[in-house]
Amino acid sequence: MNDELARRLELAKATALKQGQELRSLHGYGVRQKKLNDYVTDADSATERRIIEAIKAQFPEDGIFGEENGELCGRSGRWIIDPIDGTVDFFRGIPDYTISIAYETKSHEPLLGVVYCVAQDELFWAMEGCGAWVNDKPIHVSDVDDPSRAILVISPPHRHKELTDRYLEKMKRAFLECSDIRSFGSAALEMCYIASGRLDGYFEYGLGYYDFAGGWAILRQAGGSCISMDSSRGFEDHDNAVIATNGLLEAWLKEKVGD
Secondary structure: OHHHHHHHHHHHHHHHHHHHHHHHHOOOOOEEEEEOOEEEEHHHHHHHHHHHHHHHHHOOOOEEEEOOOEEEOOOOOEEEEEEEEOHHHHHHOOOOOEEEEEEEOOOOOEEEEEEEEOOOOEEEEEEOOOOEEEOOEEEOOOOOOOHHHOEEEEOOOOOOHHHHHHHHHHHHHHHOOOOEEEOOOOHHHHHHHHHOOOOOEEEEEEEOHHHHHHHHHHHHHOOOEEEEOOOOOOOOOOOEEEEEEOOOOHHHHHHHHOO
């Protein structure tokens, strides 16, 4: 299993880098709105298609779950793909978009993750039992255990504005006790920033599994934690409410924002 997993990791890394190069070379693409504040570009669709083609060329029996193409059933594990996590960042020229790829053999338990921040040329990656890395350097979560020193990612529910009042109350509770807040527009990148000790905690509503599977795999191998905000349910393919931390702040953040 480890050899097969390592082969999949190398494929994910090489594919993310190649598709990042393709994105950097683009000089135009169409943009359309799928629903409220949820956009897709021609580049999203083309990138996902090429990632799927690369996977199927080497692992034709594997399943796929992609943001744009949905579920393609397989017999030997499942890849989870977000071709551009942070599409608005991408088409507005903000450099915080990523390519996110994960692989699992049990539902919602990713064994490897690759998240490529294209504009920054930072390739975050991890595999079960092998730690977490950015490019060729090992990474680990911060040792911040005092909320007053913590920098949190707090992303407003821009696709679910009916949750605004509930969200703002949770944000207020967390903000009053932390040091500062940020938001980058890519859940995968934000989890990688927690994994590398740049940030300490994060919560967000309405995430697809493809939004955070790659970042979650990396965060877990870096010593962090990722749990459902709703203690009555685990993660699903759609509509997840997520709390991610360096592990030391999990209980505090769950108490502030959990349901």
